[in-house]
Amino acid sequence: MKVTFMGAGSTVFAKNVLGDVMCAEALRECEIALYDIDSERLEESALMINTMNKNINENRAKVSAYLGVENRKDALRGADFVVNAIQVGGYDPCTIIDFEVPKKYGLRQTIADTTGIGGIFRALRTIPVLADFAADMEEVCPNAWFLNYTNPMAMLAGYMQRYTGVQTVGLCHSVQGCSRGLLNDLDIEYTEPIKERIAGINHMGWLLEIYDADGTDLYPQIRKNAAAVLNDPNTKEWDLVRYEYIRRLGYYCTESSEHNAEYNNFFIKDKYPELITRYKIPLDEYPRRCIEQIARWKREKERYLHGEVSHRRTGEYASYIMEAMVTDKPYKIGGNVLNKNYLIPNLPAEACVEVACLVNKYGVQPCIQDALPVQLAAMNMTEINVHLLTIEAAATLKKEHIYQAAMLDPHCSSELSIDDIVAMCDDLIEAHGSWLPKYR
Numbered sequence: 001m002k003v004t005f006m007g008a009g010s011t012v013f014a015k016n017v018l019g020d021v022m023c024a025e026a027l028r029e030c031e032i033a034l035y036d037i038d039s040e041r042l043e044e045s046a047l048m049i050n051t052m053n054k055n056i057n058e059n060r061a062k063v064s065a066y067l068g069v070e071n072r073k074d075a076l077r078g079a080d081f082v083v084n085a086i087q088v089g090g091y092d093p094c095t096i097i098d099f100e101v102p103k104k105y106g107l108r109q110t111i112a113d114t115t116g117i118g119g120i121f122r123a124l125r126t127i128p129v130l131a132d133f134a135a136d137m138e139e140v141c142p143n144a145w146f147l148n149y150t151n152p153m154a155m156l157a158g159y160m161q162r163y164t165g166v167q168t169v170g171l172c173h174s175v176q177g178c179s180r181g182l183l184n185d186l187d188i189e190y191t192e193p194i195k196e197r198i199a200g201i202n203h204m205g206w207l208l209e210i211y212d213a214d215g216t217d218l219y220p221q222i223r224k225n226a227a228a229v230l231n232d233p234n235t236k237e238w239d240l241v242r243y244e245y246i247r248r249l250g251y252y253c254t255e256s257s258e259h260n261a262e263y264n265n266f267f268i269k270d271k272y273p274e275l276i277t278r279y280k281i282p283l284d285e286y287p288r289r290c291i292e293q294i295a296r297w298k299r300e301k302e303r304y305l306h307g308e309v310s311h312r313r314t315g316e317y318a319s320y321i322m323e324a325m326v327t328d329k330p331y332k333i334g335g336n337v338l339n340k341n342y343l344i345p346n347l348p349a350e351a352c353v354e355v356a357c358l359v360n361k362y363g364v365q366p367c368i369q370d371a372l373p374v375q376l377a378a379m380n381m382t383e384i385n386v387h388l389l390t391i392e393a394a395a396t397l398k399k400e401h402i403y404q405a406a407m408l409d410p411h412c413s414s415e416l417s418i419d420d421i422v423a424m425c426d427d428l429i430e431a432h433g434s435w436l437p438k439y440r
Contacts, residue, residue, distance in 0.1 A: 001029075001030040001081075001322070002031040002078050002079045002080050002081075003021060003027075003031070003032050003079065003080070003082075003083065003322070004032075004035060004083070004144075005032065005033070006075075006082060006085065006086055007036060007084065007086035007087065008035055008041075009040075009042055009044070009045055010086075010087075011044055011045045011048055011304065014048075014049065015048055015052065015304075015309075017319065019313070019314075020313050020316055020320075021322065022052065022053060022060075022061060023056070024313070024319050024322070026323050026326050026327050027319060028057050028061060031062045031064070032053075032061050032062065032064070033076070034046055034063065034075075035065075035066045035067075035071075035072060036067065037068055037069065039067055043065070044301070044304075047305050048304055048305055049063050050063050052309045052311055055308065056311055069132075072132075072136055073136050073140050076133075076136050076140050076141050078140070078141055079140075079141040080141070080144055080322075081144060081145050081321075081322050082137065082146045082147065083147045083149065083318055084146060084147065085150060086126070086129065086150055088122075088125045088126045088435065089125055089432070089435045094121075094435055095112075095290060096287065097121075097432060098117070098118035098121055098122065098428075099112060099284060099286075099287055102428075105416055105420050105423075105424045108283050109262050109268075109283070109286075109411075110258045110262045110281060110285045111259050111285055112262070113151040113152060114151050114154075114202070114203045115262075115263055115386050115387070115409065116263070117428070119152040119155070119386075120390050121428050122152055123152045123155040123156060123159075123390050123391075124390065125435045125436055126152075126156060127155070127394040128394070128437050130148075130156060130159065130160060130164075133166075134165070134166045137166050138164070142165070143167075144167070145364075146166045146167060146169075147171055147317075148168060148169070148171065149171055152387075153202040153203070153352075154170070154202045154203075154336060154351075154383070154387050155352075156170065157169070157170030157202075157336045158350075158351070158387055158388075158391055159391050161338045161352065162391070163391075163395055167363065169321075169335045169336065169357070169364045170352065170354075171317045171321075171335065171336070172336065172354070174205070174256075175198055176315055176317075178198065178205075178254045179198075179210055180194070182252055183222075185237065186221075186222060186226065188225060190212040190213075190216070190218060191214050192213055194210060194212050194213065195210070195212075195213075197209040197210075197356075197369075198334060198356070199344055199353070199355050200253075200354055200376065200380055201352065201380050202336050202352070202354045203255035203259055203260070204255065204260070204263060204380055205334070205354045206251045207253075208372075208373075222246065223247075226247065226252075227246075230243050230247060238257065238280050239256070239257045240257060240279045241258075241260050241279050244279070249376060249379065251373070254354075257279070257280075258281070258282050258285050263383060263411070264379070264410050267279055267281055268411060268415075269415070317333045320359075321359050324359040325359065325363065327361075328361040330358060330360045331359045331360075332359070334355070335355065335356075335364055336353070336354050337352065337353065337355065337357065338351070338353075339351045341368070343366050343369055344369050345369075345371045346371040346374070347372070347377060347384065348384065350388060355367055355369055356369075386409045389404045389408060390405045397437060397438070397439050397440055398439065399429070399439040402425050402439065403421065403422050403425055406424070407421055
């Protein structure tokens with residue numbers, strides 16, 4: 001079995017995913033190909049992975065590193081699984097551009113990696129790279145599974161599944177810890193194992209049902225406790241946007257409040273600046289995290305690269321997916337897949353949805369869901385509209401679809417005029433320069 005890791009310079013994430021592979025008995029004798037376009041980061045990751053292979057895996061895995069586009073096909077050749085963790089354009093310059101250009105128009109963001117104007121442009125610069133990956137994969141590893149961890153998840157996985165022949169599933173962390181995180185934050189006692197049903201789209205999936213092992217419906221207590229937190233002016237809780245979703249929409253959302261604050265037209269509003277304080281919304285949160293992450297890597301680099309590198313298997317989906325396909329031991333994930341056959345009946349077939357999927361030797365098999373409550377489907381559609389138009393822009397290279405995606409984004413459209421939206425998009429296109437293809 002061969003695993004190729006695209007964006008291997010993401011050293012800590014590569015450690016988690018590939019360390020998990022080494023911890024799985026059925027996978028540990030695999031071939032690992034590390035690929036990146038940054039020589040320094042690739043060298044660092046190769047040193048770490050080789051050290052970890054020695055320390056926890058008795059050098060059972062064969063590890064190779066491949067630098068640059070000219071070596072990409074060799075990295076992919078014969079792969080069974082391709083893990084994608086690239087970030088096109090990085091923090092500097094592209095994330096800075098995604099935040100600073102909209103700020104000139106009065107448009108503030110928190111994370112800007114999933115939807116909204118930042119998510120649109122992150123997709124537009126990433127999709128051409130994934131299209132190149134796909135072309136190489138179709139030539140040198142046509143049967144491989146592409147496990148995508150890169151954001152914006154729904155746009156990237158949606159593009160790959162609609163416009164390439166590569167077997168793709170999008171993977172995110174938000175589903176796994178959603179229910180227990182909510183119960184613990186609201187101090188709700190429960191017995192394991194809990195029973196839950198989650199469906200929707202990436203970063204806006206909905207916790208539709210939740211019962212504990214005794215069959216107790218936990219939602220009445222969830223709604224009661226969330227309302228109490230919102231009504232407490234001195235609350236120390238931070239998850240207030242999602243608790244407001246519970247109060248107004250009836251259900252909890254899978255992704256964090258700092259993400260969801262910018263996915264709608266409710267919270268970040270120039271005319272209502274007090275909402276930022278009321279809902280504890282961390283504007284410019286992602287650039288802050290990037291700066292902290294860069295500083296943390298500089299501090300911890302020596303420990304990671306030269307210390308006693310060890311690893312215990314995490315809850316990341318990737319190794320469990322590989323294990324399930326190799327051994328035919330079934331495993332359930334929350335996967336991002338096309339809504340073919342209307343997995344969620346009241347969302348469009350071309351949307352990328354996040355639903356429970358069975359994984360075994362036959363691959364990733366999505367599970368059909370009931371229709372979402374109408375208000376939840378409506379919330380999802382505000383994001384799906386942006387996803388579909390952004391994918392259309394990337395597929396056709398027509399600038400008008402970039403404008404339309406931004407015009408239909410609820411945050412952009414609630415804050416800016418059409419003329420300002422178009423001007424902002426033009427400024428972003430110019431600022432990104434060669435990070436984007438030429439649009440007409």
